[in-house]
Amino acid sequence: MLGQQITNGARIRGMFVFGSSLVDNGNNNFLKNSIAKADFLPYGIDFPSGPSGRFTNGKNVIDLLCDHLKLPLVPAFNDPSTQGRKIIHGVNYASGASGILDDTGSRAGNAISLNQQLRNFEEVTLPDLEAQMGFRRRELLPEFLFVVGTGGNDYSFNYFLRQSTANASLEVFTANLTKILSGRLQKLYRLGGRKFVLMAVNPIGCSPMVMASRPGRHGCIQVLNKAAHLFNAHLKSLVDVSKHHLPGSNFVFVNSYRIIRKIIRNPVPRGFKDTTSSCCEVMCLE
Template structure:
């Protein structure tokens, strides 16, 4: 499995270079065996859980870790960087982190040659057997389009169409290198996150609704892109995890899914007066007593409990509202 994207799938790359989007401190990782690792949640993230369901023998290591070399890379490498986006500029807005385009260059120029050495074969022979997980887009919408006030000059349809077009180019690059099995994540209902609801007092209900509408527009474009990909690129197979719909189901009927709190962050978040933006946990701050019943761990990222529900739906659901057009288990059998 090779991983690209932002904080929802980052396993610690941001720990290894200076940036403003690091979570290598408590209470992050409070429920993870190794403690804080740079994962933006209390425990395992989507990629960890997918790896378990696919019976991978170990966690996918972060690219930036100097020890991610040699035999450590043969089951995959995680290139994702928290706060990054489809657009290069998104990373500069929210943390000066590794953009999606740079992640793919790192894969092509560093990971791929070393993988060929380790496996003793050309990438065109080996890469069709790997999953390419790409979880990105939310930062472009929330931080670039809305907080960066790009909405004042660009309409949502144009902005999201541009995002999808650029993402398509990035995926086509991976395809040209040999990738054939893609798992893409839709964008969450960002307007419902504590960051927006509780830490952006100037954002009214109408504002939160607008954020969700842009996310939904992007998600529709993503499904259209998948259909276009399948028509144009032979042997490509793409799965979209409909995270927007899965999380919305939890928010609408939390008790049915085992949750009691859908509005608040489980951890104490850094407010604007403390130099934060309501997204990340306060260093060493308190957490809620029962993290399994909270939807959000910090102001933006879900708890491990939500990640488990998303991953289980992605892996086995036959509901096109949850995963499209096939599930990850079916993709693994192709």
């Protein structure tokens, strides 16, 4: 069903990916002074090449989407070998611990903000892609999928931890996040992007990082889940508005929050046994 929504019968040449650890496939491996890395075991225990920088035991959602669309796995932008013919099916710019706000990733020491990810796409990849394919970007980019999965860290590592946000209500903070994200999406549209997939923020109050930071306690932190739910409501509205205000665009909202909450509440019928323990070591930013 998702594939039908995305493609609508049209050809997908490749994808460009922006966001945080949920969609990062190795960019943070190449960052100095960053603690947000997944380049060691037990990460990657079920991935063909072992630990790859993906924040999971095996393939992440982007890899699975590539499989579904019969595309090769998208290379990480920060990998020095990602150039030339390697980019013709897209590039992944995502960075673990990053957020919509530029300063969200600072608690990890170093992360690539969404703003910088877009600059990397525009200033480095696009000229190279045009040279490789022999077409201008406005002819090429409508055939690519633009996947954006970000926002959760702006709450976990920013709103709930920074004194500078203490006077802003959750509603105001969320509205500001959505406005900034809207501007980033409009930029991608102006550059030629037409097919967009926006990933919901997952139930961050139930994440392994949160669980690990509360030894001896059980259950999710509902205030974090409330924030994620509020952001997702704004994100869904943004998708609906963008469809009407950006002619020729196709936006799909993926409600991964609802999918994961169903798994947590009733794991066994969905093939899971344990929804409270993490598969791998987790980063605790204190």
